[in-house]
Amino acid sequence: MTSAGSRRRVAVIGGGIAGLAAARTLAHGGVEVVVFESSTTVGGKLRTSPFHGHAAVDEGPDAFLARLPWATTLAREVGLGDTLVSPESGTASVWWGRMHDIPSGLLLGMPTDVMALARSRLISWPGKARAALEPFLPRTSIAHDSLGRYVRARFGDQVHERLVDPLVGSIYAADTDRFSLAAVPQIADLAGRSRSVLVAGRSMPSPAPSAGPVFYAPAGGLGALAEAVADDARSHGATFRTGCTVTAIEATGSGWHVEHHSGVATGDTAGDTGSGDSASGGTAFDAVILATPAAATAALVARSAPDAATLLADVETADVVMVTLAVPRSSWPERLRGRSGYLVPKPQQRLVTACSFGSQKWAHWASDDHEILRVSLGRDGLPVLGHDDETLLAAAVDEVGRHLGIDLQPSATRLTRWAGAFPQYRPQHAARVAAVEEVLPDGLVVCGASHHGIGIPACVNSAQRAAAATLARLAAVEE
Secondary structure, three states, X not given: OOOOOOOOEXXXXXXXXXXXXXXXXXXXXXOEEEEEEOOOOOEOOOOEEEEXXXXXXXXXXXXXXXXXHHHHHHHHXXXXXXXXXXXXXXEEEEEOOOEEEOOOOEEOOEEOOHHHHHHOOOOXXXXXXXXXXXXHOOOOOOOOOEHHHHHHHHHOHHHHHHHHHHHHHHHHOOOHHHOEOOOOHHHHHHHHHOOOHHHHHHHOOOOOOOOOOOEEEEOOOHHHHHHHHHHHHHHOOOEEEEOOEEEEEEEOOOOEEEEEEOOEEEEOOOOOOOOEEOOOEEEEEOEEEEOOOHHHHHHHOOOOOHHHHHHHHOOOEEEEEEEEEEEEHHHOOHHHOOEEEEEOOHXXXXXXXXXXXXHHHOHHHOOOOEEEEEEEEOEOOEOOOOOOHHHHHHHHHHHHHHHHOOOOOOOEEEEEEEEEEEEOOOOOHHHHHHHHHHHOOXXXXXXXXXXXXXXXXXXXXXXXXXXXXXXXXXXXXXX
16 A cells, blocks of 8 residues: 555544644654544544633633542643643542541542541441441452442442542542442552552551642643643644544555545645545545544544444443633632532532632633633433523532522633533443453554543553554565
8 A cells, every 4th residue: 555665654533632733643653644533623622712791710620639540641842841830739529518627537428537527528427437448348359340339339429429429420420339449540549459459458558749740731721731742843843733523434455445524634744635625435545543422433433443342332421511611700709719519419409519719720710700611411321411501500519509508690701512522431441441452443443532541641651552553564664
């Protein structure tokens, strides 16, 4: 397919952060890269836009974990190192009839300090007594790979429902009773190496004072990260076809034929159709990286990899809605200052699952006349997209006002719908991903949130590994 002396060509399907990171790695590796993205812009869920006088307020995630190196390193490599900021320290709460401070000594909601748990009024005395039995219980099997089942067995229902499920659920929009334990590495590691969580907690080292921030984000929002990665990939020759839908991927014997229609090509390398509008048709590639949601990937590989498509089609997702509110500062109670936000456990939920006090969390969002709140609605098992915008906005305002005990009268609102935003890692998810990768034909690789982790660092790592494996394969073919 590729003539002697010509550069190898790789297609990246999907222009979210995983696709962008894969394209950048490939472009730096010297191959010709074409990124296909059905939206008119790249970045996927990393979307930042102006809001109520602020130039950049995120509509999706607003930070990434700093302790995992991949996103931080990538941000620095594309020139955003000097712009990275961290959240202000603040107290987070759980709303259970009223606000309760989240106890100290937790590992994603799992108690590691029984005395800190005993001081909390979030857990009842019977719930505390049940949790205190944990060091005396025999080792709990983790073969079932259910996070909720493991936590309930170790600590009882209250710790699970009021601490672990809200904290983990806020990250994954998950119902942790139906979520893979192995997909939460911090808890899975503890469960795998220790009989008792509380006993192991006594020997866990405290974070060093110089350990650094827990989270980072560019001051210009996470959309700035997506743009910088795309710009870096373009500067090394990558082409981006935005507004271009890929409809099928077919094996050609010597490579892969990518069927697509519409789209605008941008970049230093115009690809096979030149810059400007590209006609419907197909393009030949030596390899394809699929950085698309599992359902989209399943449809694309249905003919070329039917067994993988069947497995991918079964990956479920959760929809969420993000409502951004500007609330007059004059109506903001003093008792809420210095707080970062709160979580709502499932038994207490209507539509709102969490609320972040954005302008108290991020110093560069602070204002003299208003507070910015980011309200999350929906999760696995709590559908929200069937409601119209008016209903969702009313739910955000009314429920948050009830939780905070104030009459919210927002001066500005913004609503962002995220359909299928969170893949749900059911128990044995890792085995499913391994099975998909085992049956994919040579030259097709998957990466991104549907497979190897939802967070930005995990997506970057997944993408970079997929790109590195593709470069290695192409180099081996040439030898």
